[in-house]
Amino acid sequence: MADPILEIRGLRLSIRTDEGIAQVLDHIDFTLERGRILGLVGESGCGKSTVIRAIIGILPAGARIEAGTIRFNGEDLLELGEHELNTRIRGSRISFIPQDPYLALNPVFKVGSQLLEIMRWHAPDSSTRRGRDKRHRDRIVALLRRVQLPDPEAALERYPHQFSGGQRQRLVIAAALATAPALVIADEPTTALDVTTQQQILDLLRELAVEFGLSMLFVTHDLGVVAQLCDDLCVIYAGQLVESGNTAELLARPRHPYTKALLACHPDRAVAFSGIPGTVPSPLRAGFGCRFAPRCSDVRGLCITRRPHLMADRLGRRVDCALYDMPERVTT
């Protein structure tokens, strides 16, 4: 357990908007071990996608990283320049599977030329253009076959709109694998698909992760998906990491009041459809302390002033909550 591929420490990020400074991420802190799949779970707008964007370095205008480090293979990505990220990291070492496969491909080019283009950037070599193109083509066809896209040879000559949603997601997955990356980041890759297709894609991702020796950061709002796919799990609420640990462990024994409430809302578990009272606070008015406090059923006096910090137990379960601050209460 001592070989992290991605390590995020104390990440704080704010975005300047017309109405003021929004504290979008506050104290995001997690580790992705090599060869494992880590799920990042939270409600819409909690900052999941922003975490991804911070890792890849494609933050929106006005965003500023105030504190923290993002280490990939021990190297702080925040220290690297745009050019270095483009040539050494993005696409070649870290691949990105975007949320909506309908929109992730350029509509005016054939699929084959888009996939070949990616390979041409990231796999430069000295052989003749012809030989290299042939080899790239072969690899792409093999990949498309591997992601179970029907008739891969013909697929290269088609345009993105000629594929169905599930097929397009397979294309995007093949594109992400084309350059043999070490880390794949997937931003809700199954959300836009129907349930049966979603299941197939999840199975495929699971297989591919083992087969290609990938580490994967998987972002979703769906706990059911996490339970099936992810080894480890991080729960984010309103830009704060509230709890992390082994998936099965965490789902079986949630500690943070938010995780408990979230699990109670899940249709499979809910006794009566309950929901969590209140709404997610606006990041514009984020004060100190725990952001879940206003909705928490177990709130204490010190929750309002307590700075976020994670307490870990011996099994690697970590939780950020005043209830567990007292060492004697962190029991396994």
Place this chain on the structure above:
Amino acid sequence: MLLLAKKFARDIPALIGLVIVIVAITIAIIGPWIAPHPGDVVASHLTQRLKPPSAAFPFGTDNLGRDLLSRVILGTRGALEVALIVVALAAAIGVPLGLVAGYASGWPSELIMRITDVFLSLPQLVLALALAQLLTPSLESAMIALAMTYWPFFTRLVFAETRRLKAALFVDALRGIGAGSTRILFAHILPNAISPVIVRATIGLGFTILVAAVLGFLGMGATPPQPDWGLTISESRNYLPDAWWYATFPGLAILLAVLGFNLLGDGLRDLFDPRLRRSR
């Protein structure tokens, strides 16, 4: 592609436009060989001046006895050349500016777009006249002046398209796989934004022929003895209305050329942009 061709073939006005444009381009290319009197660019035959249309001179002759049919034919190349150069120049300035302004944010984008707005707010003909006057009247300065007044249309158009496409997920995906801004802009966004540019350029060709003729008419463009359509109409003023043919035929040539490019441009727009249906 085949589908588009079929759709285009059903659009009668666009087909008429296409035919006119093809004929005009053909005449422009082979003009010197089909004109009955190719020497009439500079020649003068004072014995046969201001003859009405006849079998020998189907469009009549001008005040120097030159065959108007030949001069209209020979003027086609100049008119199309001017239009093509002006539109190409305007697109070469306007399209990259629009791409950059659309993709960048903050002050560089604002700066480009406000300059564009300033150029757009001035009446085009007035600006072209002022610039042409400033640069000593000649065909070259007329072309520069026209290009300087036409580029903002391309900038606005490409800016809007780029803004729309910038938010597209495939751009994020491209950034995520390590594509630089230049590559994204020119290899991915531009091809997506090119069809309205083609439409605008086609309509611009017709428009430029018209404005170039106006500049010629006002003495700010072509200089005698060039067989320029606008210039010819200007020269005919002293002989109207008796020598009606003198202004009529060059005028018809302008009308047809502009009509052809506009019909073609409209047809292309209907083809490329299914959201914009012509109300018919």
